[in-house]
Each structure stands twice: as C-alpha cells, then as structure tokens.
Amino acid sequence: MSLAKITSVKGRGVYVPGNDIDTDRIIPARFMKCVTFDGLGEFLFYDVRKQADGTDKAHPLNEARFKGASVLLSGANFGCGSSREHAPQAIQKYGFKAVIAEGFAEIFFGNCTTLGIPCLVARREDIARIADAVNARPDLEIELDLNAREIRFGGQTVKATIRETDRDALIHGRWDAIGELLEGRNAVLETAQKLPYLAA
Amino acid sequence: MAKSLFQKVWDAHHVRTLANGQTQLLIGTHLIHEVTSPQAFGMLRDLGLKVAMPHRTFATVDHIVPTDQFAEPFADPLADAMIKELRRNCAEFGITFFDRATGKQGIVHIVGPEQGITQPGTTIACGDSHTSTHGAFGAIAFGIGTTQIRDVLATQTMALGKLKVRRINVNGRLRPGVYSKDVILHIIRVLGVNGGTGFAYEYGGEVFDRFTMEERMTVCNMSIEGGARAGYVNPDETTFAYLKGRPYSPKGAAWDQAVARWRSFASDAGCTYDDVVTIDAATIAPTVTWGINPGQGIAITEQVPDPTKVSGDERSSIEEALAYMKLKPGSPIKGTRIDVAFMGSCTNGRLSDFQEVAKYLKGRRVAAGVKAIAVPGSQGVGILCAELGIDRVFRDAGFEWREAGCSMCLAMNPDKLIGDQLCASSSNRNFKGRQGSPTGRTILMSPLMVAAAAVTGSVADAREVFSVPSA
Numbered sequence A: 001m002s003l004a005k006i007t008s009v010k011g012r013g014v015y016v017p018g019n020d021i022d023t024d025r026i027i028p029a030r031f032m033k034c035v036t037f038d039g040l041g042e043f044l045f046y047d048v049r050k051q052a053d054g055t056d057k058a059h060p061l062n063e064a065r066f067k068g069a070s071v072l073l074s075g076a077n078f079g080c081g082s083s084r085e086h087a088p089q090a091i092q093k094y095g096f097k098a099v100i101a102e103g104f105a106e107i108f109f110g111n112c113t114t115l116g117i118p119c120l121v122a123r124r125e126d127i128a129r130i131a132d133a134v135n136a137r138p139d140l141e142i143e144l145d146l147n148a149r150e151i152r153f154g155g156q157t158v159k160a161t162i163r164e165t166d167r168d169a170l171i172h173g174r175w176d177a178i179g180e181l182l183e184g185r186n187a188v189l190e191t192a193q194k195l196p197y198l199a200a
Numbered sequence B: 001m002a003k004s005l006f007q008k009v010w011d012a013h014h015v016r017t018l019a020n021g022q023t024q025l026l027i028g029t030h031l032i033h034e035v036t037s038p039q040a041f042g043m044l045r046d047l048g049l050k051v052a053m054p055h056r057t058f059a060t061v062d063h064i065v066p067t068d069q070f071a072e073p074f075a076d077p078l079a080d081a082m083i084k085e086l087r088r089n090c091a092e093f094g095i096t097f098f099d100r101a102t103g104k105q106g107i108v109h110i111v112g113p114e115q116g117i118t119q120p121g122t123t124i125a126c127g128d129s130h131t132s133t134h135g136a137f138g139a140i141a142f143g144i145g146t147t148q149i150r151d152v153l154a155t156q157t158m159a160l161g162k163l164k165v166r167r168i169n170v171n172g173r174l175r176p177g178v179y180s181k182d183v184i185l186h187i188i189r190v191l192g193v194n195g196g197t198g199f200a201y202e203y204g205g206e207v208f209d210r211f212t213m214e215e216r217m218t219v220c221n222m223s224i225e226g227g228a229r230a231g232y233v234n235p236d237e238t239t240f241a242y243l244k245g246r247p248y249s250p251k252g253a254a255w256d257q258a259v260a261r262w263r264s265f266a267s268d269a270g271c272t273y274d275d276v277v278t279i280d281a282a283t284i285a286p287t288v289t290w291g292i293n294p295g296q297g298i299a300i301t302e303q304v305p306d307p308t309k310v311s312g313d314e315r316s317s318i319e320e321a322l323a324y325m326k327l328k329p330g331s332p333i334k335g336t337r338i339d340v341a342f343m344g345s346c347t348n349g350r351l352s353d354f355q356e357v358a359k360y361l362k363g364r365r366v367a368a369g370v371k372a373i374a375v376p377g378s379q380g381v382g383i384l385c386a387e388l389g390i391d392r393v394f395r396d397a398g399f400e401w402r403e404a405g406c407s408m409c410l411a412m413n414p415d416k417l418i419g420d421q422l423c424a425s426s427s428n429r430n431f432k433g434r435q436g437s438p439t440g441r442t443i444l445m446s447p448l449m450v451a452a453a454a455v456t457g458s459v460a461d462a463r464e465v466f467s468v469p470s471a
Ligand code: SF4
Pocket: B062, B063, B107, B108, B109, B128, B130, B345, B346, B347, B405, B406, B409, B410, B427, B428
C-alpha cells in the first residue's frame, strides 16, 4: 500500500479556542450510531455549533469567512476523552488536513496520525499570533512544514513540535501501519509461540 | 536488572521494531463492541483480509442496547442495525460473541474480568478508552481507535511507542465512607486531566494491597481520565483468587503454571520508575466533581471554586465550567438539587457497588421528583444481584432496576438526560453533553454518594445521610 508522504500541509486556518476540548464535544455520542464513518463531518462540534432546533449558534465554524479552512487551531489537551476514531474522522471529513494545538490527548493524537492528519504542538503565544493573523485575514495561507518543524504564515515563522515516531511515519508515507504490520507475520507467530495464553 | 510489570509485559509481547521506531506489539486479547468495530470490519473486507486470531477476539454489545427493552428489533433502527452488524461480523469471522441470549452480555470492561478472559501479564486492546480497567489484573490494556482495531483484527498486533511508568502509592487507610472512586477522583484532581500523558500508571501501596479486584478496577478504569494511556495494579493473591474457577481461567495443572507465570510479571522490588507520587489515604475525602472534566473535583465538604480568586486560563476554565453547570462561584456543592441519580457504568456497575449501596439503602426512599435508575454492568451482575435480593432493595427504595448496558453513562441508548437536568452519576465522564442532552449536567461521585443524593434529592455527604460509622 503506498501512502502519500505528508511533509507539508498548506491551507487556510480557523481558530476554535478552549482547553480540554473533549471527544464528546468534537462529535457527540449520539452521532456515533452508524456502521460507517461516512457523513460524520456535518456533526463536527455539533452541540456547540447548533441550537436544539438545528439553527446555528455563534461558532467560528459557522462563520462564512472561515469556510474552506483546512487547518484547525485550538488550545491545550485537545481531543481528551474517548478513543473514538469518530472524532478525527469527523475532523477529516469536515475538510481539515491538520490540527495545531498547545497539546493533544494521546489516543486522539495517535488516531490522527493513523489517518494522515498531522497534529502539531505550538506554544500558546504562537497559536495566539496565528489566530490573530487568521482572524484578521481569513484567506491567509498557513503552511505546516514537518521537515523543518515550523509553521509559516503571513511572513512569520514559529516553531512546532510533533512526536518523532509520528513525524517519521507521516513524512515517509507509512502513517497507516497495516502494510508493515502484515509484513511481520512470521515474527508475530514466533512471539505468539512463547506466550502460553495464546494457544488455541 | 529489576523491571516493572509494564516493562516485562512489553518485552514479552514485543514482536519487532518498526521503521519509525515504534514497536510492533502483540495483542494477546482483543475485545470488541458494536460502536467502534463495524468500520474496522469494513476496512478488513475492503483489504480482503481475515481475522488473524479469531480465538483471541471476544465481542459483546453494550453502548446501544436499551436497558428497558429486551426484545428485538429495538425501537431505534440505528441501534438495531448496529447489533445486527456485530452479530454478522462475529459469525462471518468466527469470533465469540457474548450476545444477550447467552446471559453473559454486558459492558465490555465488566465481561472480560467476569469471564476470566482478563489475565495478568497479558496485553489487551479494545476500541474503547476505558480498556485501562483491565489493568487491575496486571495486564497492559490499551484503548484504541478503529483503524487500530483493524490492525489488531488483521495482524493481532499494533504499532505503539513505549510508555513511561509512574508509580502512584496510596498509603495508610481510607476513612470510612471513602471508596475507590474517591481515590481515583482525588488522584486526577491532584495530577490533572492530562498529567498522565505519555505514562502508564502503576497503582500500589497499602490501600491497593487491601483493595478487592472490583475496587482496583474502578481506579484503573479512570486512568484515562487522568490522561494516562494505561493503568495497572501488580497481580497478587487477590487477583488469583478472583480468577480461580472463571470460565476462561486455566484449569487443573495449567492453573498452577499460570499462577506461577502471572506472579513472575509483578514489578520487581527496586525497579526504577520514571516518576513516583505518594498520597496519604487519610487525606482523601468523598469527592465530587463540580465542573465539566473529571479533574474538576472537590471534597463534599468544600465549596466550588471562585474564578475571581485566580487569573488567566484557570479563571476562564472555571468560569466556563460553572456557567455550564449553573453553579454559583464559591458556593458549597453540598445541597445542590439533583434531578436524576444514575448508578451503573464500567466504573461502578459491579456486584460490590450495588452490594455496598444496598447495605445502606434498605428502608430508605428516593426523594420525590428524582428519577433514579440502577443498571447492572452485565447480565452476570444482574443475576447475582437478583440471587442476593439486591435488586429488591433498589426497587423498594424507588430505583428503576434495568437490564445490563452502558445506559446513561453516555446515552447512545434511550437513557438520557433531558434539558439541563442535573445527574448524580457513578460513571466516569462529566463532559458537556455526555449524558445525552447538550445542556445536561453531570456530577461524578461514588455509588454510595449517588444513593445519598437520590434519597435526599440533592448532593449530600453519604456519611451523614446514612450515618456511616466513623471507624
Ligand atoms: S459504561 Fe460508559 S465509559 Fe464504560 S464503556 Fe460504557 S459508555 Fe464507555
């Protein structure tokens, strides 16, 4: 299986402020009653975006000027809570290609990598600068450079970090591990033989 | 060299190092449920792959099952489609399914231990973040996403980076009326909701040595709420006694061999940890949450925080939480009116949870206007409660006694909060909208505290309500 080498993501941004934005907020559980991930994008942040009657609440994703944004910016501990892949799936299906935050919950971060969504960690003041720039000029292009570990926008450059194993997987096009895992078949059987509880 | 349990289990299951430096880790036991697995089976079919070790994969249905209706089809066609899809996938790929007709169905994290599938020194994965529960047995258990479920189905392995280990000692004795739920709420309050990032938590100390398996499970269950990827307790005699005679436990000579092997996985004395935290049990009070994440907790005797006394980020997060919870800054949490009392979930839906509450609930009544529901975590728990007459005690007190499932923990079934109802809940998450209403409010607490709230109609100190003897 050949996967894209994700070395850079370019696109317009939108800032969804807040810390500890959990997976129930990203995709409320009632929308997980599905047997495929299709169509999850429209329920992204549903309860904070919509009133009970389905009309819009004030939310950055509802603002026309941020339509088409593909880089999501947020605060600390983004994606905490559930292991549900419905959360990164909803983010991807909505049209986001990357997330920048002060920090990520671990399972969410791993799930994103597996879908080829780079999650970059930046300092709070740098995220604030990017957010200011985006709010002033929504059509501004943000570039996430995974090789240089940098984020560039409007002539400015800030540092970003990402766990090395995940950066490596993204830039070398092996973020979906299945191919490599399947290649290890014989080694798996050898390891399994040493574990009595796996005997059929 | 002295090693921790985590290190030993990791080494025993390390298949090889992958190109990006992660480990290809063998997953000995794979548990699946209806919400996160159907897409994984879909991916498997798309790739033309089979399940590598169907005999090491076990399924149950928990999130979407109605708890007041046993017959199928379910009233909700989406829920009905999900149970049928799981049934079809298990049949097609040869996977054991603890379906409702088996009498063994229940919340996945209750069924695994109950059946003796959860064993020390093993690796366990499940597409559910509370998989950390199984660590109570000295297993390393990971919550995973759907693409990883596909990986485990197809290869019985997954790609994972190694974790650091933080040893958390809780020494001394818990005060009367303080439970394992309070221990974990306290730990998360102290270390924070993301304090565990990059870590597995190893729980130990006198309190854990004395804890029953069910108490250990309650703590390990919520490791993930503290940001830790896994949490575990070293296996000991308590562990082995619990497992003896369970359906999937080894039998005869194999039992003795297994116990010897399980014992060898416990952390060696003198092994090094990446971090050590020590907590004095006597400092832990009955703890309740006041906010919108499990780290926002206080002792029942305390006041909710006042945002004007702090600044910056902390201030705005307190303001946001209090506004959502409709609580007044600086006011006591005790006395806050509740609408619903929920007793159940993979945190506190086990026999001992109902048993402990029943001791105090006899002869008491749920307050007028409070909807109280008690939901056994598995059919097995329900059967034992019925044998012991525990369901009667709950019913007589005015609780609705339901069929096994996740129920109101996350409301992917008909059990939901309505509007801004406030729920005293024995579950594990108080996120905005968690219990099914976008404005519904949740206060997490121990089962006995839920019962105290149910009978008084407001958040209460169970020690007072039930005159819990002070020693
Ligand atoms: S009881 Fe709640 S936390 Fe546990 S598995 Fe079910 S939904 Fe998840």
